[in-house]
Amino acid sequence: xxxxxxxGAGMMRFGKYLDRGLxxxxxxxxxGALESAGVDKPALQVAVVGNAAAGLVTGQEMVRAxxxxxxMGLGGIPMVNTENACASSSTAxxxxxxxxxxxxxxxxxxxxxxxxxxxxxxxxxxxIGSAVDVEIMQKIVAAAxxxxxxxxxxxxxxxxxxxxxxxxxxxxxxxxxxxHMRRYGTTKEQxxxxxxxxxxxxxxxxxxxxxxxxxxxxxxxxxxVAEPLTRLMCSxxxxxxxxxxxxxxxxxxxxxxxxxxxxxxxxxxxQDHGPDDPGIGDRIAAAGYEMAGLGPNDVSLAEVHxxxxxxxxxxxxxxxxxxxxxxxxxxxxxxxxxxxxxxxxTSGGLISKGHPIGATGTAQLYEVFLQLRGEAGxxxxxxxxxxxxxxGGGMIRGENAVASVHILSV
Amino acid sequence: xxxxxxxGAGMMRFGKYLDRGLxxxxxxxxxGALESAGVDKPALQVAVVGNAAAGLVTGQEMVRAxxxxxxMGLGGIPMVNTENACASSSTAxxxxxxxxxxxxxxxxxxxxxxxxxxxxxxxxxxxIGSAVDVEIMQKIVAAAxxxxxxxxxxxxxxxxxxxxxxxxxxxxxxxxxxxHMRRYGTTKEQxxxxxxxxxxxxxxxxxxxxxxxxxxxxxxxxxxVAEPLTRLMCSxxxxxxxxxxxxxxxxxxxxxxxxxxxxxxxxxxxQDHGPDDPGIGDRIAAAGYEMAGLGPNDVSLAEVHxxxxxxxxxxxxxxxxxxxxxxxxxxxxxxxxxxxxxxxxTSGGLISKGHPIGATGTAQLYEVFLQLRGEAGxxxxxxxxxxxxxxGGGMIRGENAVASVHILSV
Numbered sequence: 001x002x003x004x005x006x007x008g009a010g011m012m013r014f015g016k017y018l019d020r021g022l023x024x025x026x027x028x029x030x031x032g033a034l035e036s037a038g039v040d041k042p043a044l045q046v047a048v049v050g051n052a053a054a055g056l057v058t059g060q061e062m063v064r065a066x067x068x069x070x071x072m073g074l075g076g077i078p079m080v081n082t083e084n085a086c087a088s089s090s091t092a093x094x095x096x097x098x099x100x101x102x103x104x105x106x107x108x109x110x111x112x113x114x115x116x117x118x119x120x121x122x123x124x125x126x127x128i129g130s131a132v133d134v135e136i137m138q139k140i141v142a143a144a145x146x147x148x149x150x151x152x153x154x155x156x157x158x159x160x161x162x163x164x165x166x167x168x169x170x171x172x173x174x175x176x177x178x179x180h181m182r183r184y185g186t187t188k189e190q191x192x193x194x195x196x197x198x199x200x201x202x203x204x205x206x207x208x209x210x211x212x213x214x215x216x217x218x219x220x221x222x223x224x225v226a227e228p229l230t231r232l233m234c235s236x237x238x239x240x241x242x243x244x245x246x247x248x249x250x251x252x253x254x255x256x257x258x259x260x261x262x263x264x265x266x267x268x269x270x271q272d273h274g275p276d277d278p279g280i281g282d283r284i285a286a287a288g289y290e291m292a293g294l295g296p297n298d299v300s301l302a303e304v305h306x307x308x309x310x311x312x313x314x315x316x317x318x319x320x321x322x323x324x325x326x327x328x329x330x331x332x333x334x335x336x337x338x339x340x341x342x343x344x345x346t347s348g349g350l351i352s353k354g355h356p357i358g359a360t361g362t363a364q365l366y367e368v369f370l371q372l373r374g375e376a377g378x379x380x381x382x383x384x385x386x387x388x389x390x391x392g393g394g395m396i397r398g399e400n401a402v403a404s405v406h407i408l409s410v
Numbered sequence: 411x412x413x414x415x416x417x418g419a420g421m422m423r424f425g426k427y428l429d430r431g432l433x434x435x436x437x438x439x440x441x442g443a444l445e446s447a448g449v450d451k452p453a454l455q456v457a458v459v460g461n462a463a464a465g466l467v468t469g470q471e472m473v474r475a476x477x478x479x480x481x482m483g484l485g486g487i488p489m490v491n492t493e494n495a496c497a498s499s500s501t502a503x504x505x506x507x508x509x510x511x512x513x514x515x516x517x518x519x520x521x522x523x524x525x526x527x528x529x530x531x532x533x534x535x536x537x538i539g540s541a542v543d544v545e546i547m548q549k550i551v552a553a554a555x556x557x558x559x560x561x562x563x564x565x566x567x568x569x570x571x572x573x574x575x576x577x578x579x580x581x582x583x584x585x586x587x588x589x590h591m592r593r594y595g596t597t598k599e600q601x602x603x604x605x606x607x608x609x610x611x612x613x614x615x616x617x618x619x620x621x622x623x624x625x626x627x628x629x630x631x632x633x634x635v636a637e638p639l640t641r642l643m644c645s646x647x648x649x650x651x652x653x654x655x656x657x658x659x660x661x662x663x664x665x666x667x668x669x670x671x672x673x674x675x676x677x678x679x680x681q682d683h684g685p686d687d688p689g690i691g692d693r694i695a696a697a698g699y700e701m702a703g704l705g706p707n708d709v710s711l712a713e714v715h716x717x718x719x720x721x722x723x724x725x726x727x728x729x730x731x732x733x734x735x736x737x738x739x740x741x742x743x744x745x746x747x748x749x750x751x752x753x754x755x756t757s758g759g760l761i762s763k764g765h766p767i768g769a770t771g772t773a774q775l776y777e778v779f780l781q782l783r784g785e786a787g788x789x790x791x792x793x794x795x796x797x798x799x800x801x802g803g804g805m806i807r808g809e810n811a812v813a814s815v816h817i818l819s820v
Contacts, residue, residue, distance in 0.1 A: 001512055021545065052472050055465030059548075061540035062462050062495040063804035066679055066811040075681030076693070079812070080501060083491040085472040091490060095505065102411055102512030130471035135431065138469075269476055271485030283486070394473035401476040402489070 005252035008037020011242035014354030029241035050089030053127035085393030090361030174226035177310035202348020209354030281318030288405030296320035415662035418447020421652035424764030439651035460499030463537035495803030500771030522772035584636035587720035612758020619764030691728030698815030706730035
């Protein structure tokens with residue numbers, strides 16, 4: 001397969017935009033990416049768009065890419081709509097990479113875009129809740145309902161149990177966090193320290209949805225979600241978009257003196273495994289490093305899927321940044337803070353930068369793009385050479401439904 | 411890029427299955443494809459799933475592939491969910507092809523699956539209606555509503571105007587049909603003859619949703635949809651699934667003595683073009699023939715997107731099976747009937763076999779698979795060497811949002 005370069009990236013500030021539609025969000029990110037790449041619209045040969053929830057949030061179930069991109073004058077090229085829950089736009093980037101790596105096209109656009117906020121919050125929750133097996137969820141909710149309250153409104157259909165499935169996600173993350181505490185002596189303060197770091201990093205990022213700094217005490221004192229999680233340890237919902245331009249080596253040499261290279265682009269899915277099998281996180285990290293011919297010690301910075309602070313701590317171990325069980329010690333050491341040896345979530349991560357789910361993957365790549373180009377301003381990692389992104393999504397039978405790793409280098 | 415073979419295909423009979431879920435439909439198609447390929451589940455290295463409407467019909471907006479395939483024991487491999495309206499599973503096949511052609515994986519599954527029937531018909535219509543720009547449609551419906559009836563129920567949201575947008579599709583096809591009649595003298599009887607042919611072909615296909623034969627008079631006398639369309643000239647809604655197994659040349663040589671070869675796999679999108687530009691159909695046909703190094707005279711049989719009979723007639727011209735304006739004469743000549751030189755929609759097409767939208771693309775490929783392997787029974791095209799599929803989807807600003815052409819050969 002051919003070498004693939006990343007030559008441009010753009011994103012809009014994540015946030016709550018009740019008055020802006022998907023088209024408008026997409027336009028800001030795509031125009032930013034094209035400008036950054038020095039590429040005009042007619043040069044694009046293929047576009048892959050990741051979006052997870054528009055069908056339930058806006059009613060635009062089909063041809064989302066065409067609706068958004070035609071509006072800004074893009075057409076006549078292949079457009080692929082893809083969805084993989086919170087990893088939708090890592091999947092879009094992966095497919096855009098595949099188009100260029102295969103030799104089929106020379107210039108590709110990957111866009112991630114999401115509107116989660118809606119006047120009717122039930123819609124947002126129904127959308128987010130569909131990242132699990134909805135059929136099973138409906139049965140769980142129906143069983144619980146039979147015990148304690150009237151059954152859900154049949155008219156609501158897919159929305160039945162939406163709130164419950166959202167809280168199910170937080171319950172699962174909380175169980176993961178408690179398990180790590182029990183096994184390895186990890187403390188609630190260590191989780192709070194991860195949130196403190198990410199809120200601090202986000203305060204330096206003009207594109208972050210939330211830019212306030214918090215102390216460990218403030219994070220611990222914020223409203224409880226599910227023991228040990230507090231609200232400030234959890235990613236918020238939001239709207240947003242981020243886009244990336246990829247191209248062949250030949251084209252990249254024409255466009256820029258600072259191309260970045262895609263060293264690994266891998267995607268996988270959970271499986272039913274025995275007790276000795278590694279989980280999805282370990283598997284995807286191993287696949288990424290193997291493809292890149294690099295190891296965790298080569299990584300200058302990483303953006304990982306901190307849907308909650310404990311998830312980041314566990315990912316330190318799964319990505320090989322420290323041995324199993326030592327994630328707590330790693331955050332305490334400052335290793336993953338700005339100024340440390342391997343800063344993680346310099347963008348503020350999902351916790352502070354925000355998590356408009358279908359936009360998260362390309363937004364992680366946007367941060368790595370800035371860092372490897374030396375354009376990250378106050379949060380710049382000095383001498384950054386290799387950036388890794390890890391993006392997870394959905395939940396089937398207690399394990400992430402999707403995981404993706406990308407490794408880029410100068 | 412590498413040669414890619416198709417080594418197996420499976421499908422279930424399209425129909426109305428209120429008591430069967432997506433998982434069950436998917437299982438039947440995937441197991442059929444694997445058995446046909448002689449491939450076990452663990453041999454699959456990647457799966458791409460096309461589905462258009464599950465978010466609105468069943469509430470499963472996200473991770474549809476993972477939910478369906480994990481249920482049948484598939485996991486631990488990359489899974490990509492893709493949507494491109496009625497061309498969703500042609501897109502899935504195209505991406506599965508790209509994975510193998512690029513050299514990334516050797517064995518890939520492409521699945522198309524759709525449930526359109528729901529106890530609440532409004533859901534089905536809302537889903538189908540989202541193949542256009544929903545924002546624009548809502549404005550049209552709101553404007554029309556202000557004139558003649560109370561505005562749509564705000565609670566219905568995405569469903570507002572669903573019935574209207576479905577009828578809008580038929581109105582657009584009817585306008586296309588009338589335009590062709592005016593320009594070229596095409597007659598309503600010629601459209602009916604296409605429907606007669608497809609209903610006849612469908613009567614020979616055990617997987618067709620409808621297997622009744624109709625005369626031209628019966629077709630013309632069936633209920634009017636929009637002049638000149640009658641109900642028997644239009645595709646029905648339905649549920650269904652079809653799957654295909656693709657692999658590298660090396661792997662294909664191990665598996666079968668009758669591999670089929672993917673000669674072209676192309677996808678495109680509508681654009682805003684001037685009066686001299688070819689439309690999306692001409693563009694995608696040209697791209698397909700160029701990639702295959704073949705022309706329309708080389709094609710032994712074709713499955714094309716007869717969402718209505720006039721669409722098939724126009725596609726004869728766009729695919730180059732006859733000069734512009736001569737589609738009517740082509741159907742009259744018997745050229746595209748079984749026994750003719752280039753039989754079209756031997757499966758019964760969307761009109762008779764059915765059109766569970768996300769399953770249609772892979773079902774077209776299933777028919778080509780059977781024909782090129784000589785396994786099409788009563789409807790076998792003798793000596794078939796090259797099969798073409800054309801699959802369209804959605805509508806943006808009056809033109810298909812998506813078009814895809816695949817060309818397979820022995």
